[in-house]
Amino acid sequence: MLLIPCPFCGARDETEFAYGGDAGVERPTDPEAATDEAWTDYLCFHDNPKGPHRELWFHRDGCRRWLEVERDTWTHELGAVRLSRP
Amino acid sequence: MRRQPFRAAEGGHLIDRTEPLRFDFDGHRHEGYRGDSLASGLLAAGVRIVARSFKYHRPRGVWGFGPEEPNAMVTTGVREEARPNLKATEVPLSEGLEAFGQNAWPSVSWDLGGAAGLAGGLMPAGFYYKTFMAPARWWPALYEPLIRRMAGFGPAPSAPDDAFYAKRRIHADVLVAGGGPAGVAAALAAARAGARVVLADENVRFGGDLLRAPGEIDEGDGLDWIDTAVAELEAMSHVRLLRRATVAGYYDHNLLTVAERPGGEAPAGAPAARLWFVRARDVVIAAGAHERPLLFDGNDRPGVMSASAAGGYAHAYGVLAGRNAVVAGNNDSIYRVARLLRSAGVGIAAVADTRSGGDIRDLPCRAGGTVERVLGSRRVRGVLLRRADGRAGDKGERIACDLVAVSGGWSPAVHLHAQARGSLGYNEERGLILPDRPGGANRSAGAAAGRFDLDGCLAEGWTAGVAAAASSGHERPAGEPPRSPDRSAWEAPVFWQTGGGKRFVDLQYDVTAADVDLAAREGYRSVEHVKRYTALGMGTDQGKTSGMAGLVLLSEALGRPVARTGTTTFRPPYTPVPMAAMASGLIGEGRDALRRTAADDWHEARGALFTAAGLWRRPRYYPREGMDEEEAISAEVRETRAGVGIVDVGTLGKVDIQGRDAAAFLDLLYANRMSSLKTGRGRYGLMLREDGRVFDDGVVMRLGENHFYLTTTTAHQHEAMQHIELLLQTVWPELEVYATDVTEHWFAAALAGPGSRALLGRAAPELDLSDDAFPMMAVRAATVAGLSALVFRMSFSGELSYEIAVPADQGLALWTRLLTEGREDGLTPYGTEAMGTMRIEKGHVTHAEADGRTTPDDLGLGRMVRAEGPGIGKRSLELPALRRKGRQQLVGLSVIDGEARIPPGCQVVESDDMKPAPPLGHVTSFCYSPTLGRALALALVENGRARTGQTVYIASPMIDLSMAAEIVSPVFYDAQGTRLHG
């Protein structure tokens, strides 16, 4: 079980969190202006790297903040963790 | 005959001779002492055959001393008390213990299945795969029962285990796995440095190898030193010592499991087992090493035993594993064992050292000799010794004995290191697989790292303890590491085997050297495949003794270096952990929370039948005397539609939204506009996922300029909050909006039916309920039944309806007072079935329709979507895939036969010929409508709306059912909505 160092609460078990997917996906600022292709890229085509990955985790049972966590998908080693909205 | 014929007159530091214990093995009464293991008790009693082997049913005795034991598998207790697959070496003796050897009928010493042993050559590697191939239909009836009877382990208990199993989560700066000299030195160093230490050992007493043989530490007895150190540790409040506790699993981020089996000496009321979860900053792996066997013909005979175990039984328990021993091996540890046995009173017939050279004068040595074959069929009667180098003309030497103590060297217990994804290296020169780079914050020390001398173990343990404490910021402790004059390293550089015949590699699963050879000849190359094909190392001992032998044999057979063959994957647990301990707290009462609304006690007292809605329970319906289920549900519907009903809607998710940008945010959150709501008014809203599918629906009420109250479905309470927070924190962080889940604060009940206005009017006399003053989709604060409440006028049933919310602690009061007040109105409580029936009659969607694949348009709610604006999911609605023709759309299905009822899981098809064909769609919700007198369904049907008026078939091929239905509007009842006004 991962131990995620929440910047607010301190290190907590993975089971206190909900996974939220790739943190690197940028929502087009003007969706109406986005082409179908750009929009589906945003919706569906995300990287699935073996190695470092920046991802969102929701601290459901703690401070209820969304965190951006750097996690190595192969070793589960964690890098920087920050609040998505400081 | 003496009751303990093989107990030495003195000695045995683990036993208490003042307290004899009686126990039964296979129906025979024996005696041992408090402190004995079942294995030592059996050996003391002279019981040599303890179990039968897995495949060939060969007689087997005790081989080892602890968890590495491959042979002595026993069941304790009978029937509901039965605990199968225990190792006799790990079962503490207790008064009245009943134990049985496994894999034998009627008993281990007279086993009918032993005939399989005579036919041993007929069951080579892969026997089951090769033999029970075809016909496949014989598997369930014939093959499987046959194999299970012959090859199964002990009997499963016949009743649920009602013993208490415990679990505990703790944190440590340093977890030390193993309480031998290295582990205790590590724990002492770390604890003195001030670190929070957990020290766990599988034995009842700390000491590790010192339990099995004496050693000297700091100019005194080694065990005395251990005891003193343990006493010091025990006195420290930041140290926790766990005895009879095996570190079993090493998981991500230094979470380790420790399986504790209090057993034996445990106080009354102690749990049968306890599983500890330790989150450790750093881990010292001081798990020791396992003695390897020698491979020779008959090396599985009762009486052939690990040399250190034979010595250990003498030293720890004062038990003689035989009267006359041959000690054989390839390393210096055999001399220690020989002297230990001799001083305990065992005659030493010969000491055969595969290495030439050094002759020890006080022992009958056979330098350069080894065991070729065991004599005796059911137990050891002697051995045939030969020269190890296979010199020609060597006729061998027969020596009578009843104990063969063997040592093929030592395999470091690298399991935890490997579980942590540390890399392993093969040291060719030393013949050892050793920990290389650690995976995570851990370090191996002592025998687990390949240090076999006591002095080295102490020094390495101490150093590891200091380093581990340092990683949590603790400075080097005062004091020096303990020392020992013992610097003899038991190097055993070459793996050694001899001769032909039945040489067992894996004793537990009856895998022989020939099986490994055969697997290689049959083309198996990967060690993982050979493991699965031959079952080598798959037993409950997980190949602790056999792994290395198998690896070397395979490498030899394939003609490649051991390092290239590699090891199989080490997976947790290191030793078997009772399923009951893992399941502790996760089964039965309290596993999942059962969420109850404030009116739950009333529902229960009223005899409601409940249904699960997520974790909630809700009344399905209230059974009635003399009515079946459908009649009772229909009565609830009829009485509500004709009069007034009440339903508990306390389970709906409720969210309080405040802040300067609240209205703007709700326009983004919902597909339809919310900012145009006037204070005191509400609107039905659709939340989309970003991919355009309907995520959730509910009602949004505006309580103030910057204050809203919204409901979510029961199922999506948590997901909706998570979704809202995601948007507020990652997509639009600039918005000032505060969302608070207030589901738990509010209880709500809905009054529905034409009589609801009159009833509410009496309960809330100050409230003007006229259509003008309190229109549809309005919200008012009011006193209802004496309680401060929020009243919403909305309807799920299609009838005039009011939802009344009060703080949950007053929920039951609201409910009971309304029921009392409503007695004269014939107020009917109804459950989820009646609620579902009424919403199907009205064509309202739930999760069955908004199933994560449907868009607003699919559900006939396309009009609700506001075209402009950047709200979540709206851009996706323009994608071709979501606009294309032929999508499944929500329709109503009116069953033509009024008597027919729809079963769950039906498809919608074009024809009733019951031939396989792609369905047009599927039934999402169905009911019997007492209002319309027939079965109704909502369904998602390809191009459904264009098919209105067509006859289709509701089909369930599984039960050979098909019924005709007409596609109609999903709003079956009161399409004009006149009933909303009462």
Add this chain to the structure above:
Amino acid sequence: MADDATEARRSALAGLDLGSRAGGAGGVLLGEGPAQESFVLRGPAADTAFAQAVEEVLGAGLPLEPGEVREVCEDALLIRLGPDEWRLMAPLSDDGRLAARVASGLAGGPGALVNVSSASTIIAVTGEHAADLLATGTGIDLDPAAFPPGRAVRTHIGNAQALVQRRAEDAFDLHVPRSYARSFWEWLEERGREFDAAVAL
């Protein structure tokens, strides 16, 4: 009809009839704490207007350490639960004065106050093995060095989310969601067998 909330209030544990279970001395005691008035206070910690408004109405500044519990006016406690979230708790009173005061203080500026008085049930776990009992179901570090008395954390215990307020080394108040309370109590009792848990009223 007059508002008679006091008479109408009912504990989520009422159905368990704790009175009939009370008695015995165990390694851990379970009891229900008195109902409280409780509010979620939201607002930007760094915003001086917000901080000042809170200090003015509550008589003490915002606690800023995670999990810090601060005594404010009228026996009320303010606990920091998140970067922009506090819990305000006070003895039960039906006059609504505290809420009105805070709400008026916040009016016009950022921040929000939400009444959640009915949302939790308070279960007191005390005694020698109180921390051990919690440790059967939570991953947080209960060592007093890591979680000192006087602090609070929100986490998951057993089968429910809980706000854990540590009153002393061996005394915890668990604020659990009301709908979970009964199940959670049953979970505590079941796990408490290991420590001879007894019910204290």
